[in-house]
Each structure stands twice: as C-alpha cells, then as structure tokens.
Amino acid sequence: MTARLYDAAMLTPLENLPMWRAESGAAAPRRVVAADDTTSADTAYRLACEGTGLLWQGDFHNARQLLQALARRTERKPKKSKKADTDVTPVQAFNLHRQALGQRARILAMVIVPLNGDYSIPLRRAPDLKPACTEAWGPATGEACMVSLRELLGVVGAHEWRKKGVEIAALGDAPNNRIYPHYGVFSPVRGEYVDLVANTPIKDKSLAFDIGVGTGVLSAVLAKRGVQHIVATDQDPRALACARENLQRLQRIDKVALVQTDLFPEGQAPLVVCNPPWVPARPSSPIEHAVYDEGSRMLRGFLSGLREHLAPNGEGWLILSDLAEHLGLRTREELLCWISEAGLLLLGRHDIKPRHGKASDETDPLHAARAKEVTSLWRLGSAA
Structure with missing residues (x-):
C-alpha cells in the first residue's frame, strides 16, 4: 500500500515527502517529524505512542539501535491488575495478548526510513538492501518511498530465510x-x-x-x-x-x-x-x-x-x-x-x-x- 505522508497540523500533503509503503496495509502516520542521532529514545517513544512518525535522517545503524530501545520500552511489564490472573479466561488472555502485540507493532512502525527509487537508502552507513527489497516487492519502480524500519528489517529477515532455507x-x-x-x-x-x-x-x-x-x-x-x-x-x-x-x-x-x-x-x-x-x-x-x-x-x-x-x-x-x-x-x-x-x-x-x-x-x-x-x-x- 502506498499513500502520501503528511502532517495533520498542516492539513495538506508535505510535497517534499515521498510515498508511504506498507505491505501490511497500515495507514501512514497522521503526523511526521524529523528525527536523527540526537533524538532520545524517551522522546521517540513518547512521540511514537502518540502516533507521530519519526522520519529518520541520521545514521542507519543508530536508527536500528533506536528501534531496539523502543522495543525494550514496549516490553516493560505493566502494573499488576487487582484482578487475579486466574480470573482471566483463555479468550480474554488471547485478546489481551493480541491487543498488546498490535500496540507494540504500531509503536515500532513509527520509525520511518527513506528509500530511493532504486531501493538504495540515503542514510549514513546504510547497507545495500536492494536484493532483499527486489525479492519482496519486485523490481524497483524508480519512485522514492518511505517505509517503516521494522517492515524493512522484516524484508531483510525474509531474505535471509530464503537464502538459508x-x-x-x-x-x-x-x-x-x-x-x-x-x-x-x-x-x-x-x-x-x-x-x-x-x-x-x-x-x-x-x-x-x-x-x-x-x-x-x-x-x-x-x-x-x-x-x-x-x-x-x-x-x-x-x-x-x-x-x-x-x-x-x-x-x-x-x-x-x-x-x-x-x-x-x-x-x-x-x-x-x-x-x-x-x-x-x-x-x-x-x-x-x-x-x-x-x-x-x-x-x-x-x-x-x-x-x-x-x-x-x-x-x-x-x-x-x-x-x-x-x-x-x-x-x-x-x-x-x-x-x-x-x-x-x-x-x-x-x-x-x-x-x-x-x-x-x-x-x-x-x-x-x-x-x-x-x-x-x-x-x-x-x-x-
């Protein structure tokens, strides 16, 4: 799925931002702000929880480290409910588990990286992921896009599975x-x-x-x-x-x-x-x-x-x-x-x-x- 990234506060598309790509069909963030190596994990986590996309403009490896820091924050155990675990039915446990996974996925999807029209990544120390992207999405169309870093790493993981078997x-x-x-x-x-x-x-x-x-x-x-x-x-x-x-x-x-x-x-x-x-x-x-x-x-x-x-x-x-x-x-x-x-x-x-x-x-x-x-x-x- 592709859609224009935009800032809801402006109510108009940000013309300088490329298309949004999401194989899952997830909608583009309603608001996008620039983020780089100076962005703290706590700030990024707060923005991501609010549904604000973080358009990464710094070092690629630092973006991965930020994603890992956000993941650790999503895994923090919430305060125990007064309701005993034994009172939770299996269906409720399943629904709560899926709800937690969905919330975690939405937060982690807020770290966004740019891709050029040939699937190259215009960030410092960015690896060459063209083969993995081509396997997943088909030949490059020449149009630049934005993608969740988490989804991009999923593409890389699938590429490795395909190589290893x-x-x-x-x-x-x-x-x-x-x-x-x-x-x-x-x-x-x-x-x-x-x-x-x-x-x-x-x-x-x-x-x-x-x-x-x-x-x-x-x-x-x-x-x-x-x-x-x-x-x-x-x-x-x-x-x-x-x-x-x-x-x-x-x-x-x-x-x-x-x-x-x-x-x-x-x-x-x-x-x-x-x-x-x-x-x-x-x-x-x-x-x-x-x-x-x-x-x-x-x-x-x-x-x-x-x-x-x-x-x-x-x-x-x-x-x-x-x-x-x-x-x-x-x-x-x-x-x-x-x-x-x-x-x-x-x-x-x-x-x-x-x-x-x-x-x-x-x-x-x-x-x-x-x-x-x-x-x-x-x-x-x-x-x-």
Whole structure:
C-alpha cells in the first residue's frame, strides 16, 4: 500500500515527502517529524505512542539501535491488575495478548526510513538492501518511498530465510532437504504437521490434491512418498511462485501441477490434504493469513467442499491444531458438527505434541493453552 505522508497540523500533503509503503496495509502516520542521532529514545517513544512518525535522517545503524530501545520500552511489564490472573479466561488472555502485540507493532512502525527509487537508502552507513527489497516487492519502480524500519528489517529477515532455507527431515538427508520460504509466505517451522503427513499411510498414491500449498512442503513430502500426481492450489501468487521454486529445486515439479484458485481444483482425488490456518481470528497483516482464519472460513470451506472432491473410498486429511479449543475460540463439538454436516465420517486420527519453544515457555501469556496443544491429522471420508 502506498499513500502520501503528511502532517495533520498542516492539513495538506508535505510535497517534499515521498510515498508511504506498507505491505501490511497500515495507514501512514497522521503526523511526521524529523528525527536523527540526537533524538532520545524517551522522546521517540513518547512521540511514537502518540502516533507521530519519526522520519529518520541520521545514521542507519543508530536508527536500528533506536528501534531496539523502543522495543525494550514496549516490553516493560505493566502494573499488576487487582484482578487475579486466574480470573482471566483463555479468550480474554488471547485478546489481551493480541491487543498488546498490535500496540507494540504500531509503536515500532513509527520509525520511518527513506528509500530511493532504486531501493538504495540515503542514510549514513546504510547497507545495500536492494536484493532483499527486489525479492519482496519486485523490481524497483524508480519512485522514492518511505517505509517503516521494522517492515524493512522484516524484508531483510525474509531474505535471509530464503537464502538459508528450512531443513525438513521428512524430505531426506541434508543438504537436499530444504524449503526456501519467500517473503509473505509462511515458513514451515512447525515440523510436527509435516511429520504427520510423512507418516500417515496412503491407500491410493495415484493422485492427491494439496489445498493451500504455501511453500510447497506438503506437496514435496507427498511426491517423495510416491504419489504419482499432485494438484496443488493457492490463492496467493507469491505462494505459488515459492512452491514452484522449491519443487523445482527438489526435482519434484514434474509431479505437481500448481493452480491459482480458492480451495479446490476441478475434479476428484483419492487423497485431499489441507493444512488450514489454525486459529479463528482476524489477521492483521498478509503473513498472518497463514495463522489466523477469521470465522474459520478456510476450515469450513474445506470441510463443506471435501465430499464433492473425494473419489470413491477416498480420504481427506485435515491437519489442525486444537490450540483454538484451549483458547476458547472454537469447541471440539463445533468441529465435529461441521464434519457431520458436510456428510463426512471420521476414519481415524493421528496426534502429535508440538515441539516448538513456546510450548514449554511458562512466561508466554498463552502458556496454559499452548502446554495442552495437540496437532492432529483427521482422516475423513464420505458418509454413505
């Protein structure tokens, strides 16, 4: 998203300021002031909390240090409420956690850096981030812009992930077992769901549908397991490009047809696999669509359309965490009801406990729910 940066007090655009760029769709700050190496962290924090953007004109590395100082201030523990923690429901804890994360993100987004039309940064000691910006945003247009330093560092982080890749044990031995996520495509760092797909028996390996292909990791696992042909779908062009690159690198692209569509391709398959977002909440940025599924839209769409796309005696594999149940955002009864209403039967279920660090981090605000989390592969078939 691009928009003119302006100072609300002037009520007119500041003609000397370039366009505002925000992949998340966040609006430009209503007021922008100049900031440099002489700006104290306390002053910057006060302005940022007020919603004032800080247009950086000093040393690039000092801007990064300022951002870190602001981050430390956002992490300060608030005074304890008189209400005991035990009185907070899981849903309230989740909403408070997301609210805190959103406020933190808004504050940190107030540190703004300029970019030239070729993605160079006109600041002292600024690194060359042209390759990272080109990967994330496409070729430079020649028009200068402004971007949140936090978002720019996210672009750099995505560039590093794309260079390094994520090792996937289910794809074989290193070094030929890596998935390279693109900017805006969720990285397969939660390996337990991949293990479920890698270890569940497949009855018919002639054809499979992979609904919501993402990086292509599940298509690659299915191909490695001997599935002869896979039709993989996604709505996001970035995800399809990422999946294509990964499958080509793994020499599996000859077994996979990539289709841009919402949920199902045409026809039927003996195996239909879907790993939808696990938490029914509203995403606040494009990358969060891989985690949050408002109103369980994708989950319910998959269940309601599965029977029509299952070949006779076929199986639908739904990979889903029960974290939403422990947070009070969805009940097991609701899920079972949706399965039944879709004309589906539960053929079996395979469970696995999470291995990520937050599952054992007692300081995490959602630790009580995460400690109980189980990820399951639900094997579904058509009811008679």
